Amino acid sequence: MAKTHVTMTVNGAQVEGLVEPRTLLVHFIRENLQMTGTHIGCDTTHCGACTVDLNGMSVKSCTVFAVQAEGAEITTIEGMANADGTLSALQEGFRMMHGLQCGYCTPGMIVRAHRLLQENPSPTEEDIRAGIAGNLCRCTGYQNIVKAIQYAAAKQNGVEFKEAAE
Amino acid sequence: MIPGQFDYHRPASLAEAVHLMATLGEDARALAGGHSLIPMMKLRLATPAHLIDLGGIGALKGIRRDGDHIVIGATTTQHDLLASAPIAEALPVLQEASRLIADPQVRYLGTIGGNVANGDPGNDMPAVMMALGANYRLEGEGGAREVPAAEFYQGAYFTALEPGELLTAVVIPVPPAGHGFAYEKLKRKVGDYATAAAAVVLTMAGGRVATCRIGLTNLAEVPLLADAAAQAVIGTDLDDASLQRAAAAAMAIMQPAADGRGSPDYRRHVGGIMVQRALKRAAARAS
Numbered sequence: 379m380a381k382t383h384v385t386m387t388v389n390g391a392q393v394e395g396l397v398e399p400r401t402l403l404v405h406f407i408r409e410n411l412q413m414t415g416t417h418i419g420c421d422t423t424h425c426g427a428c429t430v431d432l433n434g435m436s437v438k439s440c441t442v443f444a445v446q447a448e449g450a451e452i453t454t455i456e457g458m459a460n461a462d463g464t465l466s467a468l469q470e471g472f473r474m475m476h477g478l479q480c481g482y483c484t485p486g487m488i489v490r491a492h493r494l495l496q497e498n499p500s501p502t503e504e505d506i507r508a509g510i511a512g513n514l515c516r517c518t519g520y521q522n523i524v525k526a527i528q529y530a531a532a533k534q535n536g537v538e539f540k541e542a543a544e
Numbered sequence: 545m546i547p548g549q550f551d552y553h554r555p556a557s558l559a560e561a562v563h564l565m566a567t568l569g570e571d572a573r574a575l576a577g578g579h580s581l582i583p584m585m586k587l588r589l590a591t592p593a594h595l596i597d598l599g600g601i602g603a604l605k606g607i608r609r610d611g612d613h614i615v616i617g618a619t620t621t622q623h624d625l626l627a628s629a630p631i632a633e634a635l636p637v638l639q640e641a642s643r644l645i646a647d648p649q650v651r652y653l654g655t656i657g658g659n660v661a662n663g664d665p666g667n668d669m670p671a672v673m674m675a676l677g678a679n680y681r682l683e684g685e686g687g688a689r690e691v692p693a694a695e696f697y698q699g700a701y702f703t704a705l706e707p708g709e710l711l712t713a714v715v716i717p718v719p720p721a722g723h724g725f726a727y728e729k730l731k732r733k734v735g736d737y738a739t740a741a742a743a744v745v746l747t748m749a750g751g752r753v754a755t756c757r758i759g760l761t762n763l764a765e766v767p768l769l770a771d772a773a774a775q776a777v778i779g780t781d782l783d784d785a786s787l788q789r790a791a792a793a794a795m796a797i798m799q800p801a802a803d804g805r806g807s808p809d810y811r812r813h814v815g816g817i818m819v820q821r822a823l824k825r826a827a828a829r830a831s
Contacts, residue, residue, distance in 0.1 A: 399595070400547045400550060422583060423650065426647070436649045441579055441583065446575075511647045512735065533745050
């Protein structure tokens with residue numbers, strides 16, 4: 379099968395590769411680019427573990443062909459830290475609020491929450507829950523993931539995060 | 545899961561896409577958001593030899609007003625609909641339905657054209673389009689034609705689209721100001737297809753229903769326009785007896801499949817409830 383040449387920008391760096399048209403974006407990222415932070419969970423567009431940011435949209439990279447991402451700007455979990463290597467507000471929030479247990483869903487959660495906070499810098503709890511409805515976590519019951527995103531929103535807005543009483 | 549092999553085409557214009565569709569015939573499938581097609585390809589339930597990616601055709605994307613109609617390009621996404629001020633003002637039912645489709649990631653890529661052209665009885669937009677009295681614009685090498693949503697669906701995954709044709713836009717008559725609307729969808733969880741769903745678009749005059757159209761999702765092999773149910777409430781103030789007559793008339797045309805969402809009897813039962821809820825909520829919103 380003839381291969382197609384693709385170029386895209388991933389976490390600020392120009393990358394290229396030869397792919398079959400049927401190569402899924404998540405496989406291009408994990409296998410060609412050897413960036414394995416983006417996880418494959420369900421492989422059926424449900425779980426959101428493979429979420430990456432593509433041209434300003436959160437997308438499930440198991441359901442996009444690499445050829446469709448020709449020329450795209452992509453950000454993965456590897457591109458989420460601050461430029462100086464310190465943790466971003468979201469990463470810090472997941473750490474401080476214990477927003478993960480096994481960690482498998484976490485890259486997708488953080489990449490999705492990043493776009494959510496770009497679009498809605500001061501989300502309500504309901505906005506957050508609706509905003510991460512495409513990301514499944516089988517460990518935490520979501521409480522601490524919601525808190526982690528609230529923590530990051532507060533930090534980005536320069537206000538003190540107060541945990542709601544339970 | 546890896547899909548089967550295919551040749552990838554990315555036309556830059558609608559003319560080029562239509563030419564490819566005509567030339568490649570039934571071996572080709574159009575690729576829009578891909579969120580119905582790619583999962584089917586991964587399961588090898590779809591094995592097209594050619595994919596024609598519509599993503600590079602700017603003319604297929606966007607929302608515009610054309611007199612008393614709104615024309616929505618086929619590759620306009622659910623996310624675009626949710627972000628659109630003209631849609632919020634003129635066709636809020638599309639936003640209510642979009643919010644109930646899948647999840648945020650899917651809505652960034654899932655398109656209105658894919659949703660209505662796919663022919664999956666679980667897709668939400670077809671019943672909404674029937675309730676709105678929308679037409680679909682179909683274009684092939686022989687020219688363009690418009691088909692009413694209510695006449696488009698022939699069976700599960702069988703539609704009025706001929707080989708070589710593309711659905712390029714939906715054309716929706718703008719409902720009158722003060723119309724009432726609702727899309728009531730029962731589903732097991734976020735992201736699921738409907739166990740049963742009902743779309744209602746109506747107008748009220750003097751406390752009584754003046755006009756009404758009702759569409760039903762996932763309650764037969766095709767989306768249904770529930771004409772008799774709508775007739776049962778026109779002229780009434782939606783008293784309990786009228787609501788029950790409407791539900792019974794809608795249930796009479798439902799032929800739901802048995803699947804993980806429930807037995808046919810159960811789905812017909814909740815289908816009737818969705819009709820009643822949608823009617824009540826639409827009427828409460830009308831002025």
